[in-house]
Amino acid sequence: MAEPILKVVNLKKYFPIRRGLLASLRGESEKYVRAVDGVSFEVHKQEVFALVGESGCGKTTTGKLVMKLLEPTEGKIYLEGQDVTELKTKEEIKAYRRKVQMIFQDPFSSMNPRFRIYDVLEEPLLIHGIGETRAEREELIYKALEMVKIVPPEDYVHRFPHMLSGGQRQRVAIARALILNPTFIVADEPVSMLDVSIRAEILELMKELKEKMGVTYLYITHDLSTARYFADWIAVMYLGRIVEMGPAKEVIDNPLHPYTRALLAAVPEPIPERKDIIKEVPIKGEVPSAVNIPPGCRFHPRCLYFKKGLCDVEHPKLVEHEHNHWVECHLVGKI
Template sequence: MTEPVLKVKNLKKYFSIKKSFIDTLKGTPQKIVHAVDGINFEIYPQQVFALVGESGCGKSTTGKLIVKLLEPTDGKIYLRGQDVTDIKTKEEVLEYRRKVQMIFQDPFSSLNPRFRIFDVLEEPLLIHGIGETKAEREELIYKALEMVKIIPPEDYIGRNPHMLSGGQRQRVAIARALILNPTFIVADEPVSMLDVSIRAEILELMKDLKEKMGVTYLYITHDLSTARYFADYIAVMYLGRIVEMGPAKVVIDNPIHPYTRALLAAVPEPIPERRNIIKEIPIKGEVPSAANIPPGCRFHPRCLYAEKGLCDTKYPQLVEYEHNHWAECHLIGKY
């Protein structure tokens, strides 16, 4: 059986909210934000695993935990079977960062505005000691730019990020992530800041690079339409938990959690034959605060199918509804 490239087990991240002076005097209990609250998944070689959900559901926090920008409160992270949860030394972190890279949402703020494009791409090479001479590093930089279709590279290496278009900046950000030849990339909403006209180009580029370089992606997005196009496997997050998970085609064509159905109903469907597959499922109210998690099922305050005495009191478990298709709901098959 193929070993997963990345595995997370019962991963949690909690943040304490600083109490005000008045709250301290009153003895108000400390509030905790349950950003990520016990999630489990595995990502296999050259797979695109999409983490989907509304803003504030914990998907970006999950990505930052995986690249070690945040330390988990509890749980384990494994890279190719090795426990990397508690790596601390500079050498261990450097080795890990060479294998696991991140593409950020905003290509402008993630690139140093004072750096030329050459400097942006040379910096990771210098940090990791790759390329003994400037000529060797220059060759690697030219190859990286050519890979992401910034052609000819010599026309761009002397420019600053503000001199490029949004799509070109994101291509440079992708080149920076790939120049270290990583095995795993966390792509945090890599196309959400770009014009609709070039989103498909960037996703197609990332697909091609996956095939050429054998890279594996965690693709974080709120947009199910791009997840349908780009991902092999989809996990839907809500308030720090994964509520549905399965192969992309299965989750898109046969969603079984009310939240997933509501998300899909909000996506415009261009194919008339498919418009009756997912009927609109309205959901009530706003996402509750992660510092004030509802009892029972987290989705029950907004769910039209919630049963009193069950959904509002008993916590559901993530169960396998059909082969490799998981959902966290008490009422699977009843609606």
């Protein structure tokens, strides 16, 4: 198999909690929010790798670490064999950002409301010195808008973000990410703020652009139904750890971790003839605090298959249970 375009090795990100005066006087040890706690995965060229999980599981923090919007506490990130964690100078980080772009969850808040669409798309070109004249930049902007099916572009370039619909704003956000011709894109919940009717359109557009431009996606989502449609690989995160990972079809059709099964059970399935159907989700309680991680398996306080003396004592390892299907569970294959 070819070398991965992105390789993440034992990535960790701990956020310190500010202690009060009394806690400092009592000599209490400093506490940390363990947002990402030992994550490893690989993404190959033109793949869509999905990070899936509940809010607060660490998937967005992982995306920000890949983007170098945050610095890791520990671990390594490699893009095309280059150690990203060793990039320190402004010039190195600027060159990296040209190759790695991000599509944010809320397209409206990610744009300057005082900028017209032309300015939104021209800004990255100016920062990276692309296009010597305004005419050259204008041509690139028009091409980018046509690529995301904002046509005719001349009708939209002089509008402000609030004058566009949610779907149109997200298309502009995608155009802004693609205008630098990146090799890797972090897509953080790119359709969660959109109407259900246009989610499939945006995902289909991103698929087309992947084939046309050869880009690779890290797709961050809480929605397994869109991950099944869009992703090639799925990694399920829980409390800062990957608990299951494998090809999308394999993870969806043959979930091995109890948490993955709970996420799948929570996906609504429209059955017109059974309006009274209520699905029981195989999970209990709330997500524990990322400050006080439970001992043993992190999922054991909510697991219906919890085995005392094992799950609450020993932390399971992420092992390859089947070919390319990795699971972090003591009871895998026994449930």
